[in-house]
Amino acid sequence: MISLAGRDILHSWGKFVLTGLGLGLLIGVTLTMAGVYRGMVDDAQVLLNNSGADLWVVQKDTQGPYAESSSIRDDVHRGLLGMPGVAQAANVTYLTMQVRKGNTDVRAMVVGFEPGQPGEPSYLVAGRRITRSHYEAVADVNTGFALGDRIRIRRHDYTVVGLTRRMVSSGGDPMVFIPLKDAQEAQFLKDNDAIVNERARTTANPALNRPGVPGLLDAINASQTSNHNVNAVLVRVKAGYAPEAVAQEIRRWKHLQAFTRAQMEEILIAKLIATAAKQIGMFLVILAIVSAAIVAFIIYTMTLGKIREIAVLKLIGTHNRTIAAMILQQALGLGLIGFVVGKIAATIWAPAFPKYVLLLPGDSARGFVIVMLVCVLASTLAIRAALRVDPATAIGG
Amino acid sequence: MGASVGIHIEGLSKRYGEGDTAVDALKEVNMSVAPGEVVGLIGPSGSGKTTLLKCLGAVIEPTRGRMTLGGEVIYDNGWKISDLRVLRRDRIGFIFQAPYLIPFLDVTDNVALLPMLARRPNGEARARALELLTALDVAHRAKAQPSELSGGEQQRVSIARALANKPPVILADEPTAPLDSERALAVMRILNQMATQYQTAIIVVTHDEKIIPTFKRIYHIRDGRTVEEAGEGRALQ
Structure with missing residues (x-):
């Protein structure tokens, strides 16, 4: 059996590639947002690693x-x-x-x-x-x-x-x-003016400038500038x-307060960048929803454009699951193109960011799985529309 | 009913709706088409042509009656076939007013798709497609996309598709409507040739005055009832 989805993609590859390019840039932004978060975490860990300490003793x-x-x-x-x-x-x-x-x-x-x-x-x-x-x-x-x-x-x-x-x-x-x-x-x-001003104040203070205590004023002045x-x-x-x-x-x-490495990581990652992480997390959720909506809209529109062909396919005996598989494969194909474009785009533009963007292979793998899942979910709307097509509509009247 | 009958229907009725709003689209329709025969089904708009075609094509269920296909009872006050999709795929060919070829498949695969859907090997399906395309004189466009074909070529490919699974009956829904006289008659010539060559019963729904004289037998349908009459059977050059 030939791949109907593959043939359709090949037939209108320009539309697919352009759509995948647009989707890919969106996925690239999503991957970059994840990379920004990873970069922040990595910056925190690098700071701790570079200090070479086991304990941080502070006030x-x-x-x-x-x-x-x-x-x-x-x-x-x-x-x-x-x-x-x-x-x-x-x-x-x-x-x-x-x-x-x-x-x-x-x-x-x-x-x-x-x-x-x-x-x-x-x-x-x-x-x-x-x-x-x-x-x-x-x-x-x-x-x-x-x-x-x-x-x-x-x-x-x-x-x-x-x-x-x-x-x-x-x-x-x-x-x-x-x-x-x-x-x-x-x-x-302090700057010179501030030092001169401070010395004048100290000299004018009779409690600190006692005539009977030689050297006291000099000692106080010296302590103020060290x-x-x-x-x-x-x-x-x-x-x-x-x-x-x-x-x-x-x-x-x-x-004194003494922190271990684990405690310092907790302070830096869970507290210091917690708000930024939540901010990025919100962006990721919104971008995922927007991506899903775009894939759903594109696949749904593409399916509506083929309603007559789908009716003919159903009339001549094509199984519903074959038609559903065609739409699903197209959605996955679009997701694949989008992910590849997004990954390449993120890899190219990440070094240009002023702060460190860390693109982890694990995040990319997770991103790929999420993109595919989003495409599966997004295609359900189009599949429902296709399965509702009455084969009788292929016959005039 | 003998196996020599391609399709035979007795007392076929179809009612839409219930109670006061019920409409009887078909009333006790009788029809019989032999293998190798091409008959016309003509009638004004709203007479029940399309409803009859949909019942014959197992797309909608009649209200009552009896229908046999290739000698096998497929409907007797209820479907006798469990999978109508397989029935349509393997035993009924469809030709539409417009060719409705799948735009992303080339000519060969448009024809080979049906045998492939019937789980025949790709090579066998494509060989069958080429055989039909050769018979219909479009084999030279086998690798072309549907959009690259003329209207007449597209219609010939759609005829090849209808014949792909060697169905005992083909239902043609106004296949010559968009064509001029010459091409319309060419299509009728091909349908007659294919009916004879593959021993297929072909029912052509039409109100195209150009081709009506070519039928040897015609069923007139009016207000849901059919009347059979002899046609002119004008020779096709």
């Missing part, structure tokens, strides 16, 4: 350092190093800001880290690691900086000595790594210790 009663602000003293890590199960503890700062690049701004997350400790970029794609104590930077390639470029952060220029890749914040902003001391200064440093806070301490746990057990000890004895 008590906060969910920092990524979801909420956290500020702890930079000598806390020394105490942590003395706790059982802690192999390494390193201060880090995170500051999302606009960094100058020539005459333009680049939105980036500036990370302050200590070389050789958790928090430093795990690998470089060009250049070298930071070897000086000040004014050197390693930048993610997505910032657009090249080796030797100068980055303006607050009042200082930093020279890009290394480039890394896929080092992004949970929001997808590329990272710029600078020495911790510089980052602390950048995070809390910063000894960091956002978090990244902890690596010794082999054989359970991260959760070590975290519990830190919470108990240090009065």
Whole structure:
């Protein structure tokens, strides 16, 4: 038996391909939306992976350092190093800001880290690691900086000595790594006018400027222009210790919050991007419904255009299931063309998106199954119309 | 009824509706067409031609009566055949006013479709199609699409399709209506040839004055009743 659906598709392939192209672009948008969500999740996981930590120690009663602000003293890590199960503890700062690049701004997350400790970029794609104590930077390639470029952060220029890749914040902003001391200064440093103003206020305050206490005013002024806070301490746990057990000890004895990797993932994925994920989920549902409606409308219209032929087919003895199979196969054929076009389109345009779009093979497979199911559902309307055709209508009168 | 009768009907009636609104479209219709014979069924609009054709084609169920096909009783105050779709596919050929060829199948497959639907192998079905297309002098268009054929060629292909499963009866619903005199007579010549060659009983519903003189036997239908009369049987060149 010949394939009636196949012959019909071949006969009007131009119409099928053009329709499939339109449907495919819609499917491409749907796959891209799924890719945007996956990209957000991947950004969050990359952030955690790149930190190289087993535990994140932050200010008590906060969910920092990524979801909420956290500020702890930079000598806390020394105490942590003395706790059982802690192999390494390193201060880090995170500051999302606009960094100058020539005459333009680049939105980036500036990370302050200590070389050789958790928090430093795990690998470089060009250049070298930071070897000086000040004014050197390693930048993610997505910032657009090249080796030797100068980055303006607050009042200082930093020279890009290394480039890394896929080092992004949970929001997808590329990272710029600078020495911790510089980052602390950048995070809390006030402008000159503010410093002068603050010193004047302090000098005018008789409680702080006591004639009988020499050196007090200088000490207060010095403390106002220095910063000894960091956002978090990244902890690596010794082999054989359970991260959760070590975290519990830190919470108990240090009065700090300590998150394990699983807890931090929960914060980043389930909380930080939850609203965005729901937003994308709504888009996916709407796009699926729109796709189904379009397939249903196209297949229904195509079927209505063949009512006389269907009546003749039924009159000459064609089984209902043969006619239903013809319509179903056409719907599936349209879905197949649409999916192939959509997958190719999504693959082509995904790299052009400003934020990371991750197209997972599993999502594509699920997308394909959903497209086929949608086509099956969409074809039922047309099949019902075809099965209702009275073969007697082929005979005039 | 002997096997020499292609189709035979006795007292066939069809009533639409019930009670005060009931309409008797067919009233005790009798008709008999032998294998190899072409008869005309003529009558004015609303006389019951199409209803009779639909009953003969097993598309609608008569109200009562008896109908035999190739000697087998297929209706006797109720269908005696369980699957009317198979009956239509294997034992009744249809020719329509317009050819109604399947536009996405080529000429060969339009004809071969019926044997294929009857689960005959594709090769056998296509061989049968080519045989018929050759007999109808359209074999040279075997690979063409229906849209590439002239009106006359399309009608010949539709005749080939009607003959594809070697049915004992063919029902032709105004097959010459859209054709000019010459082509209409050509179609009648072909129908007569095919009836003789394949021993098929052919009933031609028509009100086409051009072809009425070609019938040897005519059934007039008026107000749901048929009257048989001899036709002119004018020779077809």
